[in-house]
Amino acid sequence: MHLPVLYAETLEYLITDHQGSYVDCTLGGGGHFRGIIQRTGSEALLIGIDQDPAAIQRVQEQLGEELRARFIKGNFRDLESILIRNEIAGVNGILIDLGVSSFHLDEEERGFSYHKEALLDMRMDPENGNSAWEIVNKWSVKDLQRIIHTYGEERFAGKIARGIAKARSDAPIQTTLDLVEIIRQSVPAAYRRETHPARRTFQALRIEVNQELEALKEVLPQAVRLLKPGGRLCVISFHSLEDRIVKEFFIHEAKECLCPAKQPICTCDHVAGLKILTKKPVVPSPEEVADNSRARSAKLRVAEKKMC
Numbered sequence: 001m002h003l004p005v006l007y008a009e010t011l012e013y014l015i016t017d018h019q020g021s022y023v024d025c026t027l028g029g030g031g032h033f034r035g036i037i038q039r040t041g042s043e044a045l046l047i048g049i050d051q052d053p054a055a056i057q058r059v060q061e062q063l064g065e066e067l068r069a070r071f072i073k074g075n076f077r078d079l080e081s082i083l084i085r086n087e088i089a090g091v092n093g094i095l096i097d098l099g100v101s102s103f104h105l106d107e108e109e110r111g112f113s114y115h116k117e118a119l120l121d122m123r124m125d126p127e128n129g130n131s132a133w134e135i136v137n138k139w140s141v142k143d144l145q146r147i148i149h150t151y152g153e154e155r156f157a158g159k160i161a162r163g164i165a166k167a168r169s170d171a172p173i174q175t176t177l178d179l180v181e182i183i184r185q186s187v188p189a190a191y192r193r194e195t196h197p198a199r200r201t202f203q204a205l206r207i208e209v210n211q212e213l214e215a216l217k218e219v220l221p222q223a224v225r226l227l228k229p230g231g232r233l234c235v236i237s238f239h240s241l242e243d244r245i246v247k248e249f250f251i252h253e254a255k256e257c258l259c260p261a262k263q264p265i266c267t268c269d270h271v272a273g274l275k276i277l278t279k280k281p282v283v284p285s286p287e288e289v290a291d292n293s294r295a296r297s298a299k300l301r302v303a304e305k306k307m308c
């Protein structure tokens with residue numbers, strides 16, 4: 001079961017035309033998608049995308065016959081070409097709910113959870129890309145340290161990277177729990193009592209394996225081009241690295257001019273494409289966090305495509 005995060009708030013912002021067209025770029029368990037179905041009329045067109053074929057299959061089976069919906073297995077970094085292939089020119093709303101779904105964490109064989117024994121995989125799209133095994137067993141200490149530090153914001157990144165290199169010099173590191181044990185042994189005892197010592201390293205590996213930040217940077221400008229005037233882009237992020245990308249993109253796109261402040265005349269020709277609707281991100285209520293701990297760090301940012 002995957003509980004959709006900031007459900008009512010997201011749908012309230014996203015849907016501006018009951019007969020419009022909407023893209024859910026991260027179908028997951030279909031929670032937000034079901035809400036879009038319920039809140040739109042018979043002429044609406046609803047597109048659900050996910051890079052994980054299991055998510056597509058599960059939601060399709062649960063929904064049964066829904067003539068307004070189209071399901072597409074794909075990466076949202078290819079959003080523009082996906083919509084062109086499906087002969088969809090402009091849409092009224094785009095939703096991006098980042099990260100993994102509860103299904104990923106529950107399906108132990110996917111290797112996302114540091115509590116469950118599995119091969120080191122962590123690919124959301126099991127048909128593409130390098131698995132976590134490749135990174136853990138083949139990358140240099142320097143590169144391991146870099147991603148654990150940057151994507152995991154892990155202060156013991158160096159110790160962990162060196163611990164991994166030492167362990168794999170005997171034999172390849174095969175499973176999630178083998179890696180957890182190596183991390184446990186690499187960090188100080190006080191840190192082990194403070195937090196789960198593998199949490200940040202697993203986050204870093206997952207972000208790198210799935211190229212999560214690159215995909216986010218690539219989809220945002222495409223989303224702006226695809227929205228109809230007045231259409232809305234809703235992005236739910238779960239950590240500061242993602243949120244910063246969304247926030248800075250929105251600010252950049254909402255500016256009428258990008259020239260230096262001291263320059264007397266504008267020469268940049270930049271035209272604002274977005275109007276920011278959430279000056280501060282929308283965060284979950286204490287009640288939502290109590291019901292769904294995954295919502296704890298969620299932030300929703302919404303922007304509207306400017307009228308021409």
Ligand SMILES: C[S@@+](CC[C@H](N)C(=O)[O-])C[C@H]1O[C@@H](n2cnc3c(N)ncnc32)[C@H](O)[C@@H]1O
Binds near residue numbers: 004026055077097101
């Ligand atoms: C947090 S879940 C979405 C949950 C969904 N909103 C719901 O209410 O059930 C994120 C989903 O997005 C998918 N995903 C993540 N990055 C993606 C990408 N770049 N392209 C396509 N799907 C992606 C994951 O496979 C996962 O199923």
